[in-house]
Amino acid sequence: xxxxxxxxxxxxxxxxxxxxxxxxxxxxxxxxxxxxxxxxxxxxxxxxxxxxxxxxxxxxxxxxxxxxxxxxxxxxxxxxxxxxxxxxxxxxxxxxxxxxxxxxxxxxxxxxxxxxxxxxxxxxxxxxxxxxxxxxxxxxxxxxxxxxxxxxxxxxxxxxxxxxxxxxxxxxxxxxxxxxxxxxxxxxxxxxxxxxxxxxxxxxxxxxxxxxxxxxxxxxxxxxxxxxxxxxxxxxxxxxxxxxxxxxxxxxxxxxxxxxxxxxxxxxxxxxxxxxxxxxxxxxxxxxxxxxxxxxxxxxxxxxxxxxxxxx
Numbered sequence: 001x002x003x004x005x006x007x008x009x010x011x012x013x014x015x016x017x018x019x020x021x022x023x024x025x026x027x028x029x030x031x032x033x034x035x036x037x038x039x040x041x042x043x044x045x046x047x048x049x050x051x052x053x054x055x056x057x058x059x060x061x062x063x064x065x066x067x068x069x070x071x072x073x074x075x076x077x078x079x080x081x082x083x084x085x086x087x088x089x090x091x092x093x094x095x096x097x098x099x100x101x102x103x104x105x106x107x108x109x110x111x112x113x114x115x116x117x118x119x120x121x122x123x124x125x126x127x128x129x130x131x132x133x134x135x136x137x138x139x140x141x142x143x144x145x146x147x148x149x150x151x152x153x154x155x156x157x158x159x160x161x162x163x164x165x166x167x168x169x170x171x172x173x174x175x176x177x178x179x180x181x182x183x184x185x186x187x188x189x190x191x192x193x194x195x196x197x198x199x200x201x202x203x204x205x206x207x208x209x210x211x212x213x214x215x216x217x218x219x220x221x222x223x224x225x226x227x228x229x230x231x232x233x234x235x236x237x238x239x240x241x242x243x244x245x246x247x248x249x250x251x252x253x254x255x256x257x258x259x260x261x262x263x264x265x266x267x268x269x270x271x272x273x274x275x276x277x278x279x280x281x282x283x284x285x286x287x288x289x290x291x292x293x294x295x296x297x298x299x300x301x302x303x304x305x306x307x308x309x310x311x312x
Contacts, residue, residue: 018031100142
């Protein structure tokens with residue numbers, strides 16, 4: 001970074017560092033460089049035609065990156081606003097790939113994570129229409145994958161699983177979006193588990209954990225361990241499930257990922273409830289829930305609140 005001579009160079013350097021640290025699961029470091037990137041974005045050194053040199057407009061990329069970080073760190077309302085700002089900036093730019101990027105990699109996942117499935121459906125439809133109109137085949141496949149993940153989220157795995165399986169196979173064939181496919185692999189595993197295909201679901205998750213740890217791509221490792229816990233708990237192995245949940249929670253704490261910690265604690269509390277430890281589970285969940293300052297209308301926090309307020 002000492003070699004950077006102008007605003008654009010510093011901007012690109014901070015964007016690259018932020019993305020690298022994000023992929024490694026260092027969300028504090030990624031957020032620090034994302035904030036620096038946003039500061040550089042106002043510099044007159046950054047030309048409006050940055051998308052000629054790079055795949056997407058640099059002014060747009062500055063707004064895209066913080067959205068997922070904000071959600072993971074426990075600021076879901078800010079994450080939704082950041083994603084909306086990124087999409088609006090991309091629309092204003094008139095650059096189709098920038099708009100696909102903001103929709104597929106940030107807006108769609110954030111909206112699914114917070115449980116706004118209607119808004120997620122609209123974003124996915126826009127992504128599919130835009131990709132088809134502009135002949136952006138890989139983005140259209142990515143859009144179909146998100147459509148399938150949404151079907152699974154809505155309780156329609158019999159429709160979502162085959163669509164997502166085919167979409168992921170296409171993405172692997174063209175070798176695109178590999179880093180972010182782990183999130184879609186989790187959706188596929190969830191769908192398979194809900195259909196009773198627990199062996200295949202667990203094999204998918206185990207392979208994703210091994211790959212993530214081998215490559216040091218740890219940005220979604222907490223969800224992988226949490227999902228593994230859910231799958232093995234459904235198969236009746238509460239002890240292994242508990243170990244998976246505790247691993248997920250510990251990793252989320254190390255990564256400063258409050259939203260992911262809440263998910264791990266919620267799964268642990270749910271399994272503890274079913275095993276008879278209702279008081280201990282509720283106390284643990286309450287300590288994490290109380291650390292939030294926003295997002296109380298989002299799906300994860302509503303679920304946690306319902307568990308906290310149900311009759312003992």
